[in-house]
Amino acid sequence: MSFGFVAFHYPAPEHLEEFIGHCHEVAEASRAQPGFLSVGVWVTPDGEAVVTTGAFESEEAFRAAAEVGREMGATPDGLSDLEVKPRQVHFLVSR
Template identity: 35%
Template structure:
């Protein structure tokens, strides 16, 4: 049973026998299906993503080896409470087809560092959250999050495809949200696009 979707728990699933029945809560299963591909997590260990995010990611992920990870999705899920069912632990259950797993893993991501002037910081953060909400509402956007540090606002977005990324940006434009760099920011944004090979 996977208790939550962090890679230090789920990536070990490939070491379990093929006959092992993988069980998790539905919310955890969703996170497992949409988590960042292991190859992209490995890339984050060595990329320069700015003065705030680079040390944070190296501290959190530097000890892990993400090479050769083959994600496995759960065979059985539950909502709120686990009850009996037709797949007891230890029962032989095949893994889902690889195509099912592949379609649910992030293929494209963006990490953006924004540097708003102090006078515009609250307004800027509210705008980033609005954009993230529109992104999350578009098909194929797997996640859109925002972090704050002393000098930067960092947004990370993950999509299932380039087409999903383009659709998210089109939705933001249609919603009338402003993405343009202007005098409210103290220096140019640092934007890194990532794509799975």
């Protein structure tokens, strides 16, 4: 059973490109983690939200990769200095 997430982030317009760049850095680090399956960085057409997605072989693999993300300043909850409102994170389990 795979474990994944989809997260909606709301960066301030003046920080959109910086935020997207940081998301790509975290995505690249995720690719090197054991149990990695996929990652994506998307932007809504209006530019108001950045949507990140990821899938791992297990919840344990995701948690280990998330720790690497935390070390890079990315957290699945809370609000970064670049965001104007808290992100929305949904965890997923394949069935």
